[in-house]
Amino acid sequence: MPIVTVEMLKGRTLEQKRQMAKEVTEAVSRSVNCPKESVKVIINEMDTENFAEAGVLRCDKK
Amino acid sequence: MPIVTVEMLKGRTLEQKRQMAKEVTEAVSRSVNCPKESVKVIINEMDTENFAEAGVLRCDKK
Amino acid sequence: MPIVTVEMLKGRTLEQKRQMAKEVTEAVSRSVNCPKESVKVIINEMDTENFAEAGVLRCDKK
Amino acid sequence: MPIVTVEMLKGRTLEQKRQMAKEVTEAVSRSVNCPKESVKVIINEMDTENFAEAGVLRCDKK
Amino acid sequence: MPIVTVEMLKGRTLEQKRQMAKEVTEAVSRSVNCPKESVKVIINEMDTENFAEAGVLRCDKK
Amino acid sequence: MPIVTVEMLKGRTLEQKRQMAKEVTEAVSRSVNCPKESVKVIINEMDTENFAEAGVLRCDKK
Numbered sequence: 036m037p038i039v040t041v042e043m044l045k046g047r048t049l050e051q052k053r054q055m056a057k058e059v060t061e062a063v064s065r066s067v068n069c070p071k072e073s074v075k076v077i078i079n080e081m082d083t084e085n086f087a088e089a090g091v092l093r094c095d096k097k
Numbered sequence: 098m099p100i101v102t103v104e105m106l107k108g109r110t111l112e113q114k115r116q117m118a119k120e121v122t123e124a125v126s127r128s129v130n131c132p133k134e135s136v137k138v139i140i141n142e143m144d145t146e147n148f149a150e151a152g153v154l155r156c157d158k159k
Numbered sequence: 160m161p162i163v164t165v166e167m168l169k170g171r172t173l174e175q176k177r178q179m180a181k182e183v184t185e186a187v188s189r190s191v192n193c194p195k196e197s198v199k200v201i202i203n204e205m206d207t208e209n210f211a212e213a214g215v216l217r218c219d220k221k
Numbered sequence: 222m223p224i225v226t227v228e229m230l231k232g233r234t235l236e237q238k239r240q241m242a243k244e245v246t247e248a249v250s251r252s253v254n255c256p257k258e259s260v261k262v263i264i265n266e267m268d269t270e271n272f273a274e275a276g277v278l279r280c281d282k283k
Numbered sequence: 284m285p286i287v288t289v290e291m292l293k294g295r296t297l298e299q300k301r302q303m304a305k306e307v308t309e310a311v312s313r314s315v316n317c318p319k320e321s322v323k324v325i326i327n328e329m330d331t332e333n334f335a336e337a338g339v340l341r342c343d344k345k
Numbered sequence: 346m347p348i349v350t351v352e353m354l355k356g357r358t359l360e361q362k363r364q365m366a367k368e369v370t371e372a373v374s375r376s377v378n379c380p381k382e383s384v385k386v387i388i389n390e391m392d393t394e395n396f397a398e399a400g401v402l403r404c405d406k407k
Contacts, residue, residue, distance in 0.1 A: 036199070036291065036334070038162060039307075042263060043285040047315055049146055053154055055314035059287075060152030062306035067291065067299050071151050075160070077104060078147040084235055085264040086284070089257045090246030092239055098212070098385070099167040100348060101183075105160065109191055111270055115278055117190035121163075122276035124182035129167065129175050133275050137346070139228060140271040150160070166387060173332055177340055184338030195337050201290060202333040208359055209388040213381050214370030216363055222323070222353065222396070224286060225369075229347040233377055241376035245349075248368035253353065253361050261284070274346070297394055301402055308400035319399050325352060326395040 037063050042079040044086060044093065052078055099125050100137045106155065107142040114140055161187050166203045168210060168217065176202055223249050228265040230272060230279065238264055285311050290327040292334060292341065300326055347373050352389040354396060354403065362388055 039059055047055075056076045064071045083094035101121055109117075118138045126133045145156035163183055171179075180200045188195045207218035225245055233241075242262045250257045269280035287307055295303075304324045312319045331342035349369055357365075366386045374381045393404035 036336070038199075038201075038290045040288045040290075041285055041311065042288075043315065049154075049156075051315050052146055053157065055311060056149035056154050057152040058310035058314050059307055060149065062310040063289065063303060066303035066306050067295055074151065075162075076149040076152075077143060077162075080147065081263060084238055085266065087242035087246065087262040088284070089260065090243040090262075092235075092242050094235075095239065098210070099165055100385070100387075102164045102166075103187065104162045104164075105191065111278075111280075113191050114270055115281065117187060118273035118278050119276040120186035120190050121183055122273065124186040125165065125179060128178035128182050129171055136275065137348075138273040138276075139267060139348075142271065148160070173340075173342075176332055177343065180335035180340050181338040184335065198337065200335040200338075201329060204333065205387060208362055209390065211366035211370065211386040213384065214367040214386075216359075216366050218359075219363065222398070224323070224325075224352045226350045226352075227347055227373065228350075229377065237377055241373060244372035244376050245369055248372040249351065249365060252365035252368050253357055261286075263286075272346070297402075297404075300394055301405065304397035304402050305400040308397065322399065324397040324400075325391060328395065 036073050036075075037067060037069065038075045038077070039063060040077045040079060042081065045080045045082060047080075098135045098137075099129060099131065100139070101125060102139045102141060104141045104143065106148060107144060109142075160197050160199075161191060161193065162199045162201065163187060164201045164203060166205065169204045169206060171204075222259050222261075223253060223255065224261045224263070225249060226263045226265060228267065231266040231268060233266075284321050284323075285315060285317065286323045286325070287311060288325045288327060290329065293328045293330060295328075346383045346385075347377060347379065348385045348387065349373060350387045350389060352391065355390045355392060357390075 060074045122136045184198045246260045308322045370384045
């Protein structure tokens with residue numbers, strides 16, 4: 036029943052998400068020894084004006 | 098002060114959300130014995146390309 | 160597949176959690192029209208030194 | 222490496238978010254004694270139909 | 284900068300967590316095409332009395 | 346009603362948390378223009394075996 040949430044910036048293609056969901060699920064299932072069917076993956080996409088590092092919004096970063 | 102977050106796929110109507118917020122708040126308030134005024138509910142809606150089970154994105158599921 | 164996370168202060172009994180899980184699941188299932196089997200509930204308990212309102216930790220509140 | 226998530230209703234300007242990211246990062250860095258570079262801030266904006274207090278959606282509040 | 288949070292029940296060994304962190308990071312880095320250094324993994328472990336499916340706490344499941 | 350969650354490694358003193366809750370609340374209140382009373386802060390502390398960067402658990406980092 037692991038629930039995996041991935042927070043990342045917007046801009047990935049559907050194919051990248053598809054690949055990520057598949058590979059992350061396999062990685063969790065293999066390392067933690069649980070059936071793939073029990074793994075859920077949630078993708079949370081952020082706008083560049085909603086993420087900051089070192090106090091600077093990503094949309095302001097040069 | 099319970100804070101309840103509900104993550105679910107997009108597609109519910111406003112009336113369904115309204116009902117859910119009301120009923121979940123009552124359920125928490127009753128079972129945990131706190132005033133309804135202290136319960137907050139956050140709804141997080143996901144696109145079908147942002148949720149996967151068994152490594153398969155919901156938008157790819159047949 | 161709704162995933163419900165409840166954040167609240169420590170101190171509830173097992174019986175209160177049991178009741179809450181049951182009632183919240185029914186409330187979500189009924190209002191959003193999904194099978195009870197698809198609803199997951201996660202309880203996140205906080206110490207009173209890990210929650211603040213108005214800038215004051217709960218453990219400091221008189 | 223503190224990761225700060227701020228959940229709030231939609232409607233703030235870019236300038237307000239910019240200021241918030243800056244000030245929150247400084248507050249965390251100062252009080253917890255870590256470099257500003259290690260602080261990340263994620264802003265999660267909610268629609269008024271996705272937040273409820275006392276069982277009432279914000280969009281229904283008069 | 285993907286931030287990956289894995290919520291799962293307590294009981295995994297340190298070696299399982301170590302393997303999971305490594306493999307999940309590689310899976311995200313590869314599929315989303317970002318440096319491994321930018322991937323963070325947070326593990327959130329739950330007690331069996333803090334997780335429910337179908338309204339039944341895991342600790343009550345036979 | 347901003348809800349601020351701070352995820353960080355264990356090891357901060359009560360005084361550091363107290364200071365952080367106070368300063369973060371003021372920072373959010375000031376920048377986003379909302380009453381301090383409406384700001385909530387949740388602190389989520391992680392063990393060093395539950396956080397990884399670049400695929401390496403913090404407890405394994407030299």
